[in-house]
Amino acid sequence: MATPSLPPADTSPEGPRPQAPDNKKLQLMTGRDRLVLAFMVGIPAIFVLGFVWVPALISVVLSFTRWNGIGPVSDIQWIGFQNYTDLVTIYPQFLPAVSNNLLWLAVFFFIATPLGIFMATLLDREVRGTAFFQSALYLPVVLSLALIGFIWQLIYSRDQGLLNAMLGLDGTARIDFLGDADINIYFVLIAASWRHVGYIMLLYLAGLKGIDPALREAASMDGAGEVRTFFSVIFPAMKPINVVVLVITVIESLRAFDIVWVINKGTNGLEILSALVVSNVIGEASRVGFGSAIATILLIISLVFIVIYMISIYREDSPK
C-alpha cells in the first residue's frame, strides 16, 4: 500500500487560516453538525455497547443466579457464589477444562509464539526467496480453525490417517490420536500451533521491518553476537509488538473453540472453558447460571490482559 498523496494543504485564497484550537473549532460548527457527529459516533457505539459490553455484563450478573434460560426473567433465583463452588466441587469437566486451557496457553506461550518470533527473525535476515518462506508459514493463517480441525483429521484419523500409516501400525495397534483422552489435547495443540506460528511470524516480521537498522549496526560494532543483539537491543526495541504478541497469545488460547468443537464438541479429553459455556447453553440441559459462571471466569482472565494492552496502546493519548 502506498502512502496516500495528500492534496496541497492551502487551497483557500483567503490568506492564512486561523490555527483554530479544538474548542474554537467546535464553536464553528452548526447545531446540525453536532447532531451529525452525535449520530456518527452514537450508532456504532450503541452496537458495540449493546451487542458486546452489555451482554458481557449480563453474563457476570447471571453467574450469581440459577435460571434455566427458558422461563421468564422472574424465574431467576439469586444464589450468590453457589455456581462457582459447584464448578469446582461437582462439575467434573471444569478442572480438566482449566488445565487444558492452561496447557493451551503454555504451549502457545513457550513453543508456538517463540517459534513464530524465531522464524520472523530468520526471515528478517535478507533471505533470498523470503516471499516463498513467508507465504508457506502464513498459509494456515487464512484458514479457519474449524477447517484446520478437518484438515488435520486426515493426518490423525485412526483408520484413514497418515500418521498411523507412516508409523506402520495396523489393526488394534493403531493409535486414535484424537479419540484417546490421554493424548488428544497434545495433537490438537500441534494443529492449533500450526496456525499460531504463522500469525505471530507475520506480526513480528512487520515489527522488525520498522526497527532502525542503525540500532543493529551499533550493536554489532560493539561486538555483540546475533543472539545477544536480539535479546539486548532488538527485543526491547520491539516492546509495542511484544505486548501485542503477548495479548494475542493469551486471547487466542482462551478463545480457542472451533477446532475442538469440530473434533468432538469439547469432550473426552478436549474439555476447554469456551466449549463448556456453549454446551451449557445450547445442549439439552440449559444451565444458564452455571454457563455464565464459566463465561465470567473466561471474561475476567481475558480482561486482565486486555487492560494491560489498553494501557500500553493508549497511555500516550491520555488527556494532557
Add this chain to the structure above:
Amino acid sequence: MSTTAEVDSTAPTPTTPSDYDDLRTSKRRKMTPTRVLLYAFLTAMSLLWLFPVVWALYNSFRDYDFTSENGYVSFGGFTMDNYTNAWSQGNFTQLFLNSAIIVVPAVFFTLVFSTLAAFVLSRFSFWFNLPMLILFTAANLLPQQSLLIPLFRFFREVGLLDSYLSVILVHIAFQTGFCTFVLSNFMKALPHSLTEAALVDGASVWRQYWQIILPLCRPSLAALTVLQVTWIYNDFFWAVAFLNSGDKFPITSGLQNLRGQFFTDYNLLSAGSILVAVPTIVVFFALQKQFVSGLTLGADKG
C-alpha cells in the same frame, strides 16, 4: 509492512519485503555454512508447513475405494468425483450463498460504522474520545463465548434466533471495534490542516468526512475489507451458536454435513475442505498484501 509509514509517521522508513530487495541484497551475501544451514532450515519448515494442505489437496482427488485398498500412502486412483459429490451432498451451493448473505452486509456495515466512529474519535477532541476508543478496541478482544448466553436469550426473545440477521448483527458489533481502532489511528495521522481549510470554507462535518477524509482512507479500507471478509467468512462460532437449521449455515460451519455419524469418507471431506478453503486461498494468493497489511495495521500502534 509499508502501512507502518501511514500509521506512524515517526517510524523509520520500512523496507518493503519485495523480491527486488532480495535480489539486490543477496548479491552482497556470501554463501557461508551458516547461511546454507539457514536455507535448509527455512526450506524444511516451509515444506512442513505446506504439507497438511498439500496432503488434503492430494487426497481430495483420489477415489475412496482405491485408498482404502492401497492405503493412503500410495499413488493413483485419481478422480474428480469427490468434488462433485462433496458439492451436492454438502449442499454447497446453498452454503456458499449463505456465507455471502452473512459476509457482505456484515463487512459493509462494519466498515461504514467504523469509518464514522473513527472520524469523530480521531478528528475532534471530545472528552469521551479516549474512553470510547478503549471500549471499542477492547470489545474486539473479549472471548465471544462470554457474551453468548445473554445474546442467545435476547435473539430468541425477539425472534431472531436461527436468522442470518442475528449472526450479521453480532459480527458488525464485534468487528467494528477493531476497525475503528485501526482507522482512527490512520485518520489521526492525517494533517489537521485538511479539515480546517474545509471548516473555514463552511463545509459541513458530513462533507469533511465524505469528501476529504474518506477518500484518503481507501488503502486502509481495502486492507480491512480483505481481512474482514476472511475473518467473517471463517467464523464458525456465531453461526453454530445462533443458527440451528442446517440449510442456513455458512459454508465454514456447514462443512460438518460431510461427516457421517459413524463413518467418514476422508477423501470426500478433503475435497469439501479444499472447496471451503478456495475463497481464502484466493485471498492468500491474490490479495496477500492487503491481508497482511490489514493484519499488521492493528499491531503497529504503540
